Amino acid sequence: MKITALEAFDVREPATGRTYAVLKATTDQNSVGWGEAAHISRAALAKARAVTSGQEPSRYDVLTRQLSGDPVSAAVNMALLDLYGQEAKAPVFQLLGGPTRFKVRAMTTLAKPADRAALWDQGHRAFLVPVALPSTITARPKIIEGIASQFAALRSASENLDFVADGLAALPSAEAADLAVALEPYHPLWFDRPTREPNDEVLGRIAAESTTPLGLGHHLAEISPVQNYLRQGICDILRLSLNHLGITPLRRAAAVAEPYYTAVAPHHTGGPIATAAALHLAASLPNFFVQEVPPALDRETRQLRDDMVGAPIEAVKDGYFALTTKPGLGIRVNESLIRRLAQ
């Protein structure tokens, strides 16, 4: 089986305005594999074509590496594994070392407190909650108290509800450190991107002052810096982005994290093809914790995402996704719908 063509689609979800790129890979045996990336530039697509043309999907690690550093590598990696799984008649997680679990913990973004009941009814039990400093001038103790009180309310809502505080890589370091300490009594799963990441020393101070676990790595375009985060003990959970990196690089990063007793919770704000890829990755990793999925509050978006991949793979039951045993990524992509969304 050899790759003969790659085609990319810039998809826009009508109701949410969410955008991402979908990649279609075709082989000389007319099989089709699908992948997804945050975006695919024309130049990146040209390079991906040059790298994959005439190549066997089973060389997925070799080919992905040749595109490392550009998001197109993520889409290519997923599409190659989708094709290779179809060739081997096995789900992707079986190519990678088999299942380590039979269901996958889910998490979604809770943008407004009012959305909680609807998301809870969808089966979600873990929430990523953005935190922001007030736009008006406020006394410093009030800032931290104000944010912490949101989480106190969430904690008191249910013992079975879990949350991540998402700093959106925007808080000043002092406020981030104070908030990390203020959150301790409420047992957040972790504090996501508490501040900008370029300065490891600043992150190190936050990690030193608080026992709240820290999640880092969303922005990384390749995995090597993960080694520094882990060596310095500033990272409790790796949040590498699935649609920047793909399945295999995340798997490699997880292997780096394992001897640090550190887990992976892939960052994912894209479409349902990447969700499928994420579930296979999660199934295969020993040090996986939770898979983020973007919220789909309106019925139209939920239906759209199911239709795109031909199955309700993002359905959550009591906080967990189910796993599929169909070959490849286990999805049936609706190409005409993808084409329509790309117009």
Place this chain on the structure above:
Amino acid sequence: MKPINRRDFFSINSGLGCGCSLMSQATQNDANRGRTGPLGAADLYPLGSNFRITNVKTFGVTLPTPEQADRPYVFVKIETNQGVYGWGEGTLEGKAAATIHCIEDFKEFLIGADPMPVEHHWQSMYIHSFYRAGPVIGSAIAAIDQALWDIRGKILNQPVYKLLGGPYDPAGVRGYYHVRASTPAEMREVRAKAKQLGVTAIKGGIPGYYEWIETHGSIARAVKHVETLRVNLGEEIDIGIDFHAKTSPSVASILCREMEPYRLLFIEEPCPPENVKAMQRIARRTKVPIATGERLVASYNCRELVELGIVDIIQTDINHCGGITALWKIGALCDASGVKVAPHACEGPIGGLASVHVDAAMPNFLVQEICSGVEPGVKEKIWEEWFGFPAMRMVNGKYPLPTKPGLGFDLDEKAVTKFKFEGTRPMARVFHSDGSVAAW
């Protein structure tokens, strides 16, 4: 047990009948859930295959060759309910019986389980062993892990290096042989033979045993030996020198510095593995690339060497570090820091053949060892009889990649049991001239 051939695989596949996924059919196997199998296995049945592990057979194999007397091989054959089986190796020099017993202990983890979730089985054997893994547990896990990859490759009808995303080099995997020559004339013979075979790297050692601090005579002799090797093997070949952890950091630092002019590929195990800072002290004093790792188990044991940038090359052995699963992860750990991997292999042929699969799928692979000379000896001839091809012999300086599924060979149990297990043999025991204990 009938031997497996390709037709059997297709009949197994077609026997699933749905014309779709080998795996999805297994979801109908829910009847098995919670009924049989080891603890934890039933939860994964719905995601897995219809295959079940039925037996874990261990083999101690003593070859009638003088150079192998210290390392009877430890092999494992894992059998399934559908005729597919897998081979693995956990040869641990000087501790053969202990490793065989340790593999036997893991039977309870495996019999009745689906062979496909190899990562899950690896985690269970490692973590549920409570003490984590030293060399005995690591070698037992290694043997089982290789056999499970052999089985899952056969079930999926794929060679293992493809499942791992390779090969990086379709022409094969670069290797090196050992030079056992002591005279310049013998070394020149090795050079000629290596050139004829296309071999691009050779490894040698340093003579004698070393005390904590060494005399001028001992140091000069070691350096002279390496100089003689370089002069007689020539400039067109890479040379690795194995200190075999028989030198202290103090002595190794001097030797490494004085061997710099010979532009070595690496110096291996300049001191024992327990003290990473001691290794660091040597590495900081020399520009020669430092290699180590044959005695290390799992990525856990390699972490500090890699994160502190102490070594340039990690040499974990697939038969001790925990098999294919562990060696691939060690490769990933090293790759993120730009460290190369040159797996050790000085045991039987199964581990060597398994290692080649991982090598082919590592972007940071350097070179694969096998403890053989440029001319095949008695053991290499036995290996060829076992496998029907010259196992672990290079072609144009590389180990060819197999095309068959799994580990890519078939091995008849009878060929192996022809050689009886004559018990554990201790590693060499050597002493200094004053009677004190020496390392070799």
